[in-house]
Amino acid sequence: RKEVEQDPGPFNVPEGATVAFNCTYSNSASQSFFWYRQDCRKEPKLLMSVYSSGNEDGRFTAQLNRASQYISLLIRDSKLSDSATYLCVVPSGSARQLTFGSGTQLTVLP
Amino acid sequence: GAVVSQHPSRVICKSGTSVKIECRSLDFQATTMFWYRQFPKQSLMLMATSNEGSKATYEQGVEKDKFLINHASLTLSTLTVTSAHPEDSSFYICSARGLLPGQETQYFGPGTRLLVL
Numbered sequence: 001r002k003e004v005e006q007d008p009g010p011f012n013v014p015e016g017a018t019v020a021f022n023c024t025y026s027n028s029a030s031q032s033f034f035w036y037r038q039d040c041r042k043e044p045k046l047l048m049s050v051y052s053s054g055n056e057d058g059r060f061t062a063q064l065n066r067a068s069q070y071i072s073l074l075i076r077d078s079k080l081s082d083s084a085t086y087l088c089v090v091p092s093g094s095a096r097q098l099t100f101g102s103g104t105q106l107t108v109l110p
Numbered sequence: 111g112a113v114v115s116q117h118p119s120r121v122i123c124k125s126g127t128s129v130k131i132e133c134r135s136l137d138f139q140a141t142t143m144f145w146y147r148q149f150p151k152q153s154l155m156l157m158a159t160s161n162e163g164s165k166a167t168y169e170q171g172v173e174k175d176k177f178l179i180n181h182a183s184l185t186l187s188t189l190t191v192t193s194a195h196p197e198d199s200s201f202y203i204c205s206a207r208g209l210l211p212g213q214e215t216q217y218f219g220p221g222t223r224l225l226v227l
Contacts, residue, residue, distance in 0.1 A: 041201075041223075042220070042221070043203050043218040043219060043220050043221045044154065044203075044218055045218070046215060049215070087153065087154075093159075096207075097144060097156050097159055098144070098154075098156070098205070098216060099156070100153045100154045100155075101153060102152070102153045103153050
């Protein structure tokens with residue numbers, strides 16, 4: 001099993017739609033989780049951190065299910081500017097290296 | 111938020127030459143810097159973890175003699191791709207983690223696109 005697995009996508013949704021991505025992780029000892037977004041040919045940028053059961057920031061909601069070892073990201077009222085690749089990230093190792101999922105590509109259509 | 115810079119942003123070189131990429135934390139001291147590589151349509155893969163004043167820790171499959179990392183100060187780490195070949199063409203991204211509490215988040219540089227002809 002991969003350390004971090006994500007929905008492969010791509011997701012093509014109309015503006016205003018609600019879309020959810022799932023991510024599973026293999027290390028049950030992981031305590032914190034991140035969602036990053038990466039625009040084409042750019043570096044990843046932190047979108048949300050998840051330390052407990054979940055986190056909400058405007059249209060974005062991240063939820064954590066420790067028993068099932070998955071994290072989800074919900075985007076409500078999608079905007080064209082939400083089009084990007086969303087990366088599920090789990091710190092691991094003694095230096096808290098980040099392990100990235102393969103990413104889920106989202107395209108919001110007008 | 112914290113700022114991390116990388117230089118150069120893009121480099122094209124001939125096969126067999128060496129290329130040095132710099133990663134700087136501009137407004138905080140970074141005890142640890144990470145180097146990633148991303149091939150087209152793939153996710154970021156960690157290459158090595160660099161701690162100031164000590165040898166870098168390389169991930170499995172990454173040749174330490176080919177990818178030389180130097181972390182001489184708390185604000186600068188360099189990655190040198192030695193004797194670059196076309197298969198080394200990739201997007202190289204560094205990230206830096208701060209020293210102080212509250213700076214545990216990794217901040218990414220803008221990346222360096224390397225094209226080896």
